[in-house]
Amino acid sequence: MCGITGIINLNEPEPIREETLRGMLGMLRHRGPDEFGIYRSPWAGLGSARLSILDLSGGQQPISNEDGSLWIVYNGEVFNYVELRPRLEALGHRFTTHTDTEVILHLYEEYGPDCLSQLNGQFALAIWDERERSLFLARDRMGIRPLYYALPGGQFLFGSEIKAMLAHPALTAEIDPAALAQAFTLWSVQPPASIFRGIQSLPPAHYLRLKDGRIEIKAYWSLDLSQEMDPDQPLAPALEEFKNLLIDSTLIRLRADVPVGAYLSGGLDSSLTTAIIRKYTQNHLETFSIAFSDPQFDESSYQLRMAETLGTHHHVVYATHEEIGRVFPQVIWHTETPILRTAPAPMYLLSGLVREHDMKVVITGEGADELLGGYDIFKEMLVRRFWARNPESEMRPMLLTRLYPDIAALNSPGRAYLKAFFKKDLSQTDSPFYSHSIRWGNGLRLLRFLQPQPLASLAEQAAAVPLPAGFDHWSALAKAQYLEMTTFLSPYLLSSQGDRMGMSHSVEGRFPFLDVRVVEFCNRLPAQWKMYGLTEKWFLRQVGRELLPEEIWRRVKRPYRAPIHRSFFNADAPEYIQRLLSAEALEESGLFNPIAVGQLARKAASGAALSEVDDMAVAGVLSTQLVYDQFVQHFSTRKASLTAADRVRVIDHTAEVHPL
Known part of the structure; x- marks a missing residue:
């Protein structure tokens, strides 16, 4: 895993200053502290901050092809590089390292952008063609690894994180x-936007080509849940195929020249991937989990049960309200965007624990809930559709009592509130956004804190979500899954809560459930195999029966959450x-209504119970103010370049000009 950055001249050749690249790389030190690499030519400057995981002694970037016409900087892992390399060698390509980075470069040399269809992994990459004076950027299918770009003052900048680009003087x-209104409504800023004007995110499963000052962006893959298997076919063959895929996707993610650990949440997903490692390898396994001082959020008893059952060497980080509040500014420094929850903070503490034990890589279970129907929002959608067929029923809305046990306001003795809350727009089942209308409607309520308050409708905000052709003909669950994967999984869960929190301590997360083979297989499963009645992840539970204790594979999904207002007001x-x-800070940023925020803060400080929406508002306002404070007001004080003590390899081709 690494951090990458670069500068491309759009109009005239002008050697990129090494000092500028060093400054940009200095902001990515946490992503790759082991060594740094720089490539300079009259038209381009590339930089890499490396976290050494493969070919520890020989894989330093940037890496070139045989004749030095192509140069790559790369962040991520391509797990099938072992299988791809012999084919490239048979075609005459010569290798100087044992890395997946060089495999990607030669694959691109052979196939161009079509090489992306052959990659199984998590990546953000940049390839500079010195002869054509063209740049190729690409991002993995599910958006596990980040990549941003901007065009200030006749140059094209890119980087794994926005802070690297902000280190550029232009x-x-x-x-x-x-974008702020979008983050509050949809729970995250949607690609290609970022929270900052003029800074774009390359969407997942897309590549970008830059040549002669022109930018071309294309999708090379898309989520497709249109073709479901026949639900009447035998279950056993499908279970066997899925189990074999999951085993292989887990085992190839152990490919590394350093030890690989595992996160263990106590739920079905991480327990299953950890059990696979224990059953099918002889690896000594270190596992890591979060315990909360607040029992409302704590799952440590299940974590310890699994660790004891599997015989792992288990480590626990203890997250208190005070500790979450203490680290929240560091969390936002790494997310680089407002967030509506504090859940990334314990993940920040967890990756710190991993690093304390001298580990760089962990296996984790993200993606299973989205792919296999694990969230309450999917149940909510099914119940509301069932209720909509008989809106006056008194019994059907009672099914809603089985949802969101973690949200107290929805489980109070009075059922009138519950019924009124979920009945909003009940009959609008033809809406493509029906599954998420309640959630996003709550988000719209947060806009009252913004200044000036946007006059935004749900339809206007949802317009930022691209829908594929034929979406109207997908099953109801498939539509909900697509929206969750595109609006939440990639821009929030895999970013703010995933990549950014792991890499804050130089820890790489690997996700067996997001292997492209697993994703495409799950997308073809019948809806009723994923959600059997209101039993979530029913199909995955059948695999869990073989490998896990009954109390784990039968356990009802408990969403990972962390306390919000009590972490800040104590x-x-x-x-x-x-x-x-x-009031002074709020007026300075000009983003929020000081009166509305003041009322919210006093309510939180009084110890009064806060609604779910108010809790999200606390996190949203605080995180936005931190973004403003750290990136707008005081970014110059956070700049940190490489030092004389850093291992830096500089490849200087500034005297060479290749003819077109």
Whole structure:
């Protein structure tokens, strides 16, 4: 795993300053502290901050092809590089390293952009063609690894993180109010936007080509849930095929020249991948989990049960309200975007624990809920559709009591609130966004805190979500899954809660459920195999029966959450909270209504119970104020270049000009 960055001249050749690239790489040190590489030519400058996982002594980037016409910097892992390399060698390609990076480069040399269809992994890559003076950027199918770009002052900048690009003297941060409204409504900024004006995110499963100052962006893959298997076919062959795919996707993610650990949440998904490692390898296995001081969020008893059953060497980080509040500014420094929850904070602490034990790689279970129907939002959609067929029924809405046990307001003794809450737009089942209308409608309520308050409708905000051809003909569950994967999994779960929290401590997460073979197989499963009645992940549970204790594979899904307002309003509240929520700070940023935020802060400080929406507002306002404070107001104080003590390899071709 690495951090990458670069600068391309759009108009005239002008050697990129090494000092500028060093400054940009300095902002990515956490992604790759082991060594740094720089390539300079009259038209391009590339930089790599490397976290050494494969070919520890010989895989330093940038890497070139045989004649030095192509140069690559790359962030990620392609797990099938072992199988791809012999084919390339048979075609005459010569290798100088044992890395997956070089395999990608030669594959691109052979097939161009079509090489992406052969890659099974998680990646963001940049390839500079010195002869054509063209740049090729690409991002993995599910958006596991980030990649951003911008065009300030006659140059094209790219980077794994926005902070690397902001280290360039021509780029400054300015929060985009439209993107902020989108983050509050849809729970994340949707690609290709970012929270900052003029800084774009390359969408998942897309590549970008830059040549002669022109940018071309194309999708090379898409989520397709249109073709479901016949639900009347025998279950056993499908289960066997899936189990074999999951075993292989887990085992190839152990490919590394360093030890690989595993996150263990106590739920079905991570327990299953960890059990696969224990059953099919002889690896000594270190596992890591989060325990909460607040029992409402704690799952440590299940984590310890699995660790004992599997015989792993288990480590636990203890997350208190005070600790979550303490690290929240560091969390936002790494997310680089507003968030509506504090769940990334314990993940930040967890990756710190992994690094304390000298580990760089962990297997984790993200993706299973989206692919196999694990979330309450899917149950909510099915119940509301069932209720909509008889809107006056008194019994059908009672099924809603089986949802969201973690949200107290929805489980109070009075059923009138529950019924009224979920009945909104009940009959609009033809809406493509029906499954997410309640969630996003709650998000719209948060806009009252913004200043000026956007006059945005749900339809206007949802317009940022691209829908594939034929979407109207997909099953109801397939539509909901697609929306969850595109609007939440990639831009929030795999980013703010995943990549950014792992890499904050130089830890790479690997995701067996997001192997492209597993994704495409799950997308063909019948809806009723995923959600059997209101039993979530029914298909995955059948695999779990073979490998897990009954109390784990039968366990009802408990969403991973963390306390919000109690982490910021307590006896040991950090100084930054009062400062950033003061009327002066709110007026300075100009993003929020000081009166509305002041009322919210006083309510939270009083110890009164907060609604789910108010809790999200606390996280949203604080995180946005931190983004403004760290990236807009005081970014210059955070800049940190490479030092004389760093291992830096510089490839200087500034004197060479290749003719077109």
